Amino acid sequence: MPIYVQMARCCWIICFLVFSSLFRAYEASPxxxxxxxxxxxxxxxxxxxxxxxxxxxxxxxxxxxxxxxxxxxxxxxxxxxxxxxxxxxxxxxxxxxxxxxxxxLGLEPVKYHGKWLSRRQYGFQEPISVAISALNLVMHFHGWRSFSNLIYYSLPLKPDKTPFYDYAGLFNIYGLLAMNAWFWSAAFHFREMDLTEKLEFSSFVALLGYSIILAIIRSFSLRTDAARVMVAAPIVAFATTHILFLCNYKMDYEWNTKVCIGMGIAQVASWSIWCGATEHPCRWKLRMVVVGGIFGVVVKMLDFPPYQGLVNSEVVLNASNIPLTYMWWNFIKDDAEFRTVNLLKKVR
Structure with missing residues (x-):
């Protein structure tokens, strides 16, 4: 059996197990x-x-x-x-x-409305989270801009002025979704309101859903529109349903955390399987990102209360994303160069 068929089966089995484990009853916070x-x-x-x-x-x-x-x-x-x-x-x-x-009374902290209590500072809801979200936004902007400059100005273009890199458009959309998510994350942590809450949660669910689609499409080198639609349709439907649930029925933090962890695991699983099978010259960078992603999922699952009311598991997770974002965009640029060189060899 071809290696990519085995990879596809493993990926879909992992995704099914992850998402099926999420559908269970949930209760109010203590x-x-x-x-x-x-x-x-x-x-x-x-x-x-x-x-x-x-x-x-x-x-x-x-x-x-x-x-x-x-x-x-x-x-x-x-x-x-x-x-x-x-x-x-x-x-x-x-x-x-x-x-x-x-x-x-010597009792442990508890969650309220699905979240740990974070202390306000200088008019900010969560000042450290605001700073970290802003840094993540800057890192994604820098990575997206350098990627765009590389594929449109440094690498050769086709006669119709489009990049040779098959996934250029997909990664451009990813960059915009990532910057949008981190912008609303900073806004939400600055001032928690109904509007910023819905926009932050919806943006990250959309980003995670799109990241799963991108991971599968790149891992299995899907180039036809039909194959991409078959992959994207169920994931888009799931993410959209979850966003509508949060915005129109109940903004449930703990349920959303479980869904986001599941989506994160599915994404990491897709890249992990590809890392083990590919001979890509820059696969070590992707492996570092995957290890960092696994660390992030573990930290999110630990969900420890904030130290001094300021630093909790989400802060640690978001802070770890800053160097990973730099490494991730570096891998994307290397992948663009690698794919472009190979395609030019075939054309010639």
Whole structure:
């Protein structure tokens, strides 16, 4: 049996096992199921106070403007930068209050609404995550720009001015999706709102789904439109259904985490199988990316609480993506050169 047929079978079996394991019941996080936390939320929405701390965001007129309009006008910029709506403030301060109580009792931290509590700093929801997301965005922009310059200006082009590299368009789309995802990641970690939450989650699901499609197409050298559509259709359908579920039914963090881990495993599995079978001269770079991807999946699955309320497993995962992104785009550029040279030899 040809090696690529064996690879295809292994890849689809792994993908099936990964995704079928995701469909099981999920429950609310321990923190938001806590009766004391719920009582704190209810009291906060009535009094705008959590313990000795009070704020004015829940005391608004019927049109949503603050009752203390003069204070709002005088300190408009400061209010905008540090303003949080009633629900966000009540959730954050009730979580903080309950976690302090738990720490005094010697209890371990728990999740609230599917997430660990992260402490606000300088008006940022999660300042370290914002910085890391911005760095990932910069790395993808640099990689995408250098890739585009390579294939359109450094390497030979066909008579119709299109690249010889078969996957140029696919990787250009990948670069745009990656930059979009990291932009909304930075926006979400800067200020968690319903809009930024939906855009961040949807963008990463779309990126992960597209990454699986790209991994399969490149690994098995699929060049015909029919073969690419057959691969893409079920994955696009799955990713779209999941995005619609999150945006229109329930924004469930833990369920989304399971889905994203499954999609990450499927992508890593596809590249891993190809790494073991290919004789590509730059396969060592891809192997480093695969090892880094496995590390990221393991860290995400460990899901440990934030150290000092700032650094959790997601922060470590996103930070590890920065050097991997550099290595990944280097491999893509090497692959473009390798494929172009081989195709030119055949043409001549």
């Amino acid at each position: 923190g938001d199921s806590d009766q004391l936390y719920r009582a704190c939320l209810s009291q906060c929405q009535k009094t705008s106070c959590v313990g000795a701390r009070c704020f004015s965001c829940c005391n608004s007129a019927s049109d949503g403007s603050p009752l203390d309009a003069s204070w709002y006008n005088i300190k408009h910029l400061y209010f905008w930068w540090n303003h949080w709506d009633c629900q966000s403030n009540c959730r954050y301060h009730c979580m903080l209050y309950r976690e302090n109580e738990r720490a005094e």
